[in-house]
Amino acid sequence: MNAPERFLAACARAPVDRTPVWMMRQAGRYLPEYRTVRSRVDFLTLCKSPDLASEVSLQPIERFGMDACVIFSDIMLAVEAMGASVSFGDSGPQIDAPIRSMADVERLRVPDPEAALPYALEALRRTREELHDRAALVGFVGGPFTLASYFVEGGGSRTFAAIKTMLYAQSAVAHALLAKLADFAARYAAAQAHAGAQAVQLFDTWAGELSPAAYEEFALPYQAAIVRSIRSAGVPAILFVNGCAGKLDLIAKCGADVVSVDWRVDLREARARLGAGVAVQGNVDPCVLLTTPDAVTTAARAAMESAGPTGHILNLGHGVLPPTPIECARAFVDAPKTAVVR
Amino acid sequence: MNAPERFLAACARAPVDRTPVWMMRQAGRYLPEYRTVRSRVDFLTLCKSPDLASEVSLQPIERFGMDACVIFSDIMLAVEAMGASVSFGDSGPQIDAPIRSMADVERLRVPDPEAALPYALEALRRTREELHDRAALVGFVGGPFTLASYFVEGGGSRTFAAIKTMLYAQSAVAHALLAKLADFAARYAAAQAHAGAQAVQLFDTWAGELSPAAYEEFALPYQAAIVRSIRSAGVPAILFVNGCAGKLDLIAKCGADVVSVDWRVDLREARARLGAGVAVQGNVDPCVLLTTPDAVTTAARAAMESAGPTGHILNLGHGVLPPTPIECARAFVDAPKTAVVR
Numbered sequence: 001m002n003a004p005e006r007f008l009a010a011c012a013r014a015p016v017d018r019t020p021v022w023m024m025r026q027a028g029r030y031l032p033e034y035r036t037v038r039s040r041v042d043f044l045t046l047c048k049s050p051d052l053a054s055e056v057s058l059q060p061i062e063r064f065g066m067d068a069c070v071i072f073s074d075i076m077l078a079v080e081a082m083g084a085s086v087s088f089g090d091s092g093p094q095i096d097a098p099i100r101s102m103a104d105v106e107r108l109r110v111p112d113p114e115a116a117l118p119y120a121l122e123a124l125r126r127t128r129e130e131l132h133d134r135a136a137l138v139g140f141v142g143g144p145f146t147l148a149s150y151f152v153e154g155g156g157s158r159t160f161a162a163i164k165t166m167l168y169a170q171s172a173v174a175h176a177l178l179a180k181l182a183d184f185a186a187r188y189a190a191a192q193a194h195a196g197a198q199a200v201q202l203f204d205t206w207a208g209e210l211s212p213a214a215y216e217e218f219a220l221p222y223q224a225a226i227v228r229s230i231r232s233a234g235v236p237a238i239l240f241v242n243g244c245a246g247k248l249d250l251i252a253k254c255g256a257d258v259v260s261v262d263w264r265v266d267l268r269e270a271r272a273r274l275g276a277g278v279a280v281q282g283n284v285d286p287c288v289l290l291t292t293p294d295a296v297t298t299a300a301r302a303a304m305e306s307a308g309p310t311g312h313i314l315n316l317g318h319g320v321l322p323p324t325p326i327e328c329a330r331a332f333v334d335a336p337k338t339a340v341v342r
Numbered sequence: 343m344n345a346p347e348r349f350l351a352a353c354a355r356a357p358v359d360r361t362p363v364w365m366m367r368q369a370g371r372y373l374p375e376y377r378t379v380r381s382r383v384d385f386l387t388l389c390k391s392p393d394l395a396s397e398v399s400l401q402p403i404e405r406f407g408m409d410a411c412v413i414f415s416d417i418m419l420a421v422e423a424m425g426a427s428v429s430f431g432d433s434g435p436q437i438d439a440p441i442r443s444m445a446d447v448e449r450l451r452v453p454d455p456e457a458a459l460p461y462a463l464e465a466l467r468r469t470r471e472e473l474h475d476r477a478a479l480v481g482f483v484g485g486p487f488t489l490a491s492y493f494v495e496g497g498g499s500r501t502f503a504a505i506k507t508m509l510y511a512q513s514a515v516a517h518a519l520l521a522k523l524a525d526f527a528a529r530y531a532a533a534q535a536h537a538g539a540q541a542v543q544l545f546d547t548w549a550g551e552l553s554p555a556a557y558e559e560f561a562l563p564y565q566a567a568i569v570r571s572i573r574s575a576g577v578p579a580i581l582f583v584n585g586c587a588g589k590l591d592l593i594a595k596c597g598a599d600v601v602s603v604d605w606r607v608d609l610r611e612a613r614a615r616l617g618a619g620v621a622v623q624g625n626v627d628p629c630v631l632l633t634t635p636d637a638v639t640t641a642a643r644a645a646m647e648s649a650g651p652t653g654h655i656l657n658l659g660h661g662v663l664p665p666t667p668i669e670c671a672r673a674f675v676d677a678p679k680t681a682v683v684r
Contacts, residue, residue: 159628159629159663160629161629161632161663161665164627164629164630164632165629165632165633168629168630168632168633168634168637169633169634169637208606209606210606210627211605211606211608211627211659212606212607212608212611213608213644214627243585243587243606245585245587245588245589245606245607246587246588246606246607246608246611247587247606247607249611263553264550264551264552264553264554264585264587264588264589265554265587265588265589266553266554266555266588269554269588269591285506285552285553285556286501287501287502287503287506287507287510288506288510290503290506290507290510291507291510291511292510292511295510295511302555317553321501321503323503
């Protein structure tokens with residue numbers, strides 16, 4: 001099997017010659033070659049230059065040989081394309097005028113993705129061409145609740161008090177915002193598939209902070225709409241919700257081919273609760289990759305053991321941390337190539 | 343039933359006339375009468391003055407009539423008593439010299455709680471005397487992993503990279519630190535029971551950030567030792583782990599009478615997975631209390647409905663947020679007094 005065949009077989013819960021592997025945020029600051037590029041251009045310029053975005057997307061494939069190549073981009077670019085003014089500082093993205101009312105929601109655009117994000121789609125096309133089946137190309141979009149939380153909080157948050165207050169006290173505004181975000185994300189995800197993405201991951205990272213009842217009302221239906229759009233475009237949909245353990249029964253209903261699981265729950269339990277119709281991705285704690293290659297190998301093998309050999313894509317439970325040593329990233333990517341998994 | 347009888351019956355999964363209720367961090371900044379006291383003294387002075395600590399502990403009981411009165415204190419006082427230099431700033435507690443080695447661990451003291459924290463135990467005695475059975479008095483200690491994370495990170499953390507690196511790469515140092523923290527917490531918890539606490543809650547808030555395997559090795563045995571000490575002192579033990587959903591099967595093994603559940607999992611599911619031998623506490627999202635009394639009543643009733651009438655203590659899924667309006671806190675405390683729960 002070549003890498004895209006292996007990756008897509010795992011997404012479809014079909015037999016594989018070995019577990020495929022990649023790492024969320026694998027194109028990033030832990031790589032010296034990435035830092036070299038970033039020393040010349042700022043983050044937004046990098047995202048908006050198809051040649052450079054493609055170059056950094058390919059860097060980890062060239063160094064480590066993962067089975068999937070996730071495109072270098074940022075979920076906030078879609079927010080900007082919808083009309084918000086976004087800046088990227090050291091403390092994460094900031095939005096100038098947070099959304100507070102229905103009028104604010106109505107001002108947001110739902111543009112044609114090709115017109116609004118041409119550089120991102122061009123980066124996918126160039127990367128797919130460069131890959132030559134060395135790895136499956138993975139696109140991504142931000143989940144509606146996660147994007148809404150940035151829109152309403154104005155940036156990152158620990159408690160999500162502003163967005164949750166909107167959910168509970170202005171639910172019509174919240175639903176209008178979520179519907180608009182889901183509408184654009186669904187179009188953008190389909191456009192990514194048409195531009196060459198062989199799978200699209202929906203990052204609804206912060207939806208894990210909701211109660212199950214709030215998740216069912218404010219996250220699940222919008223995730224499901226995006227998943228339908230991805231699958232209609234002919235590629236598998238992967239859903240990531242950080243802190244998913246209390247909502248696996250609901251997450252199973254969103255229709256995704258693959259659920260990307262964080263490290264706070266065992267893959268065996270996650271798989272049992274998601275049911276046989278869903279593949280799993282994950283779920284090594286990114287902090288393990290701050291330690292030693294041996295510890296990484298042990299943790300990666302434990303994840304493969306918990307998940308079993310079919311319908312599992314080895315990954316981290318969240319993105320690679322910037323201080324991750326190269327030799328630990330290598331041990332992670334090598335683990336399924338050297339392990340014998342029952 | 344009076345309030346202590348009601349609260350203790352719920353801890354023992356015995357029948358109650360109605361669901362008992364309190365709120366984590368109910369003595370705090372959302373109360374104007376608390377802010378009045380704090381305008382005169384700083385946080386540490388307040389913690390270390392038995393009269394004032396007792397006064398603010400009683401404030402929410404006098405205003406709202408909860409069934410339990412949690413003592414006003416801070417888990418970091420134990421850290422200071424063990425020899426660390428702690429400061430309390432706006433961004434949370436900071437420790438001057440984070441622990442990095444076995445020598446650092448060996449320098450920590452395990453003092454006699456009466457000698458090291460006399461003010462905290464005296465505050466319990468005075469509060470118990472003042473309560474006259476208006477509410478059950480609840481003491482608390484910090485969990486070993488949570489305290490270790492402050493000790494090793496030097497303060498709060500988003501990723502817990504330093505403490506987790508110690509777990510994975512210096513596990514002997516981590517175990518020595520955790521054992522010492524558990525030893526002191528076990529003694530301190532028993533001393534609280536002897537000073538009048540009618541239950542002791544173990545706040546191992548950050549242990550939910552561990553993988554299940556790491557939780558089983560680095561959190562569970564130390565929690566279990568503290569739980570045994572609390573129960574040997576003749577009072578029920580309550581365990582709180584924030585983000586518990588992926589570890590309920592393990593948490594059930596720690597021997598606590600009550601597990602305090604965060605809002606990211608439904609109480610019905612939590613109860614099913616914890617088993618019949620454990621009472622549950624929780625689990626309304628504290629953000630709901632930022633909205634309207636009606637929304638609070640709805641959420642509180644939903645939690646009571648999910649948990650059922652026996653072996654449930656209504657509470658939040660985490661501490662009260664400082665911007666919580668008084669009328670929302672009142673709606674929460676009143677919910678079990680007015681609801682008819684099957």
